[in-house]
Amino acid sequence: MFFKMLHVDWKLDWVYALTDTLITNGLLLTTCLLVMTNLRFYNPKKGKFIHLLVMCVAVSGLWSAVIRFGLGAILQGNESYATFLEQSMPVRFDIALLITSCAALISTLWYNQEEQKENEQRKLDAEKLAKEAELFKLRQQLQPHFLFNSLNSISALAGSQPQEARKMIQQLSDFLRGTLKKEEHQHINWKEELQYLNLYLEIEKVRFGHRLTTEISTSAETDAMQLPAMLLQPLVENAIKFGLYDTTEAITISIDAKKEHNYLVVTVKNPFDEETSRPGQGTGFGLSSVQRRLYLLYGRNDLLTCSAVNNIFTTIIKIPQP
Numbered sequence: 001m002f003f004k005m006l007h008v009d010w011k012l013d014w015v016y017a018l019t020d021t022l023i024t025n026g027l028l029l030t031t032c033l034l035v036m037t038n039l040r041f042y043n044p045k046k047g048k049f050i051h052l053l054v055m056c057v058a059v060s061g062l063w064s065a066v067i068r069f070g071l072g073a074i075l076q077g078n079e080s081y082a083t084f085l086e087q088s089m090p091v092r093f094d095i096a097l098l099i100t101s102c103a104a105l106i107s108t109l110w111y112n113q114e115e116q117k118e119n120e121q122r123k124l125d126a127e128k129l130a131k132e133a134e135l136f137k138l139r140q141q142l143q144p145h146f147l148f149n150s151l152n153s154i155s156a157l158a159g160s161q162p163q164e165a166r167k168m169i170q171q172l173s174d175f176l177r178g179t180l181k182k183e184e185h186q187h188i189n190w191k192e193e194l195q196y197l198n199l200y201l202e203i204e205k206v207r208f209g210h211r212l213t214t215e216i217s218t219s220a221e222t223d224a225m226q227l228p229a230m231l232l233q234p235l236v237e238n239a240i241k242f243g244l245y246d247t248t249e250a251i252t253i254s255i256d257a258k259k260e261h262n263y264l265v266v267t268v269k270n271p272f273d274e275e276t277s278r279p280g281q282g283t284g285f286g287l288s289s290v291q292r293r294l295y296l297l298y299g300r301n302d303l304l305t306c307s308a309v310n311n312i313f314t315t316i317i318k319i320p321q322p
Helices: 003-009 014-041 050-074 079-160 162-180 190-211 232-244 284-298
Strands: 187-189 212-217 226-228 251-260 263-271 304-309 312-320
Touching: 014 050, 014 079, 050 079, 079 162, 079 190, 162 190, 187 190, 190 212, 190 226, 190 232, 190 251, 226 263, 226 284, 226 312, 232 251, 232 263, 232 284, 232 312, 284 304, 284 312
Parallel strands: 212 251
Antiparallel strands: 187 226, 251 263, 263 312, 304 312
């Protein structure tokens, strides 16, 4: 920093110039490193940057004092150098203050950015944990609901139709074994989802006998399309609830899956009696849980729609494909 000024302008011996330069710049570098290290552990908040200026002034003053007395003691005996040292102290102080202030400012901005990144990552991790906890809670609420209904049906069949009760127990065992292996956020293909759905429907057909029939329409192009595991069960359960619970007649529930652009579109339809049920007035836990799952997984509220027209209740879900 000062080598040219000392050696060329002040015509001092190169030993003095080199010694002054090395000590001055070395101590200044050390001072900047100390400031940066200090700011790593103490980062002033917004509106308190005056503390940085005070610290830089104090550090620069201390550095100037060390340079003034240290170099004066090390390089004593040269009157020309002593004069230069005395006259250059204000300039040295200004340069030190400028450099330490820049180092402090850059360090503050850097550490603030790193802290912001860490806070954002912690926020994302917390949101992810909350999302997984909510998805798990939805499953814990849904499974007992279906299980209790099935156990009640098995209990009713045990005395009058023991063969049907044993069949339903086996089907329920197969169904639960499959569902326990699936995580709520895991995606499976449509073909595999349809296998579990058929297991569920077989159990329900044992419960309701000839009153429940289903029509499933699908195509080969949908087999490999992805959707969240066990997403359709609440939709079909809702269809059975509004179609069968308030009537003694037989009904047919239709399920249609097709590809539209980059979506797997699944439509579930069931008849209902306008006088005894009002599916349009409330979605119930089943549909609301599906709506919530879709929002948590895809961040959208437009992936599930319901309508009731001419005594037919229609539920449509659209699953974005990767």
